[in-house]
Amino acid sequence: MKMMPEFPFAVPDRLLSIADLLAEQGWAVAESGLAPEVLDQLERNCRALWQDEALRPAAVGRAGERQVVPEIRGDHIRWLDDCPPCAAQDAYVEAMARLRLTLNRTLLLGLDNYETHYALYPPGAGYSRHLDRFKDNPLRTVSVVLYLNSQWQPGDGGELRLHLPEGPVDVAPRAGTLAVFMSDSILHEVLPARRHRASLVGWFRRRPDNPLLR
């Protein structure tokens, strides 16, 4: 039997706060805690992929009927698994592993793995209101967005808008900000931006055969 990869670490308050907020309200916005050099390198990677035309227009719709509809979703993406490895990406993946273990230990979510892609929204592009969990694939459980825009100014647009029962909450996509929310319940959208908007978007997934989650 394969055990969950487990590594001992002191859980920083920052990660515990994210877990508390998720349990309380279904979403959290926090500082990622990643070093400035790591954030810089990730931002450079995302922009270089765009310059090199190595990002592809993202599709919407269920398996079998995926299509590119820029009026609904205008970002361009590349999965991290498909990118040349580098130390900054390793640091990001490790930070996400720590967050995943913290959420499992505190909230017993049974999160098993993480899938993630770079995303670049050119000026004017957005993503209409949606949920991240697909009807034909219920494994995505917690969504995580790390923003990579060191030059972001108020008025640039591109906010993540969470549609909550008590009203909308907007998150500015400033470098280092982490937005975390439940994939099946938090409706959200990306407002069009005036400049290129870079991020890493990912999902903690459950195991399809987890007997505890049936």
Ligand SMILES: O=C(O)CCC(=O)C(=O)O
């Ligand atoms: O970039 C964001 O703020 C959110 C992106 C998003 O909702 C998605 O890719 O599903």
Ligand SMILES: [Fe+2]
């Ligand atoms: Fe989303």
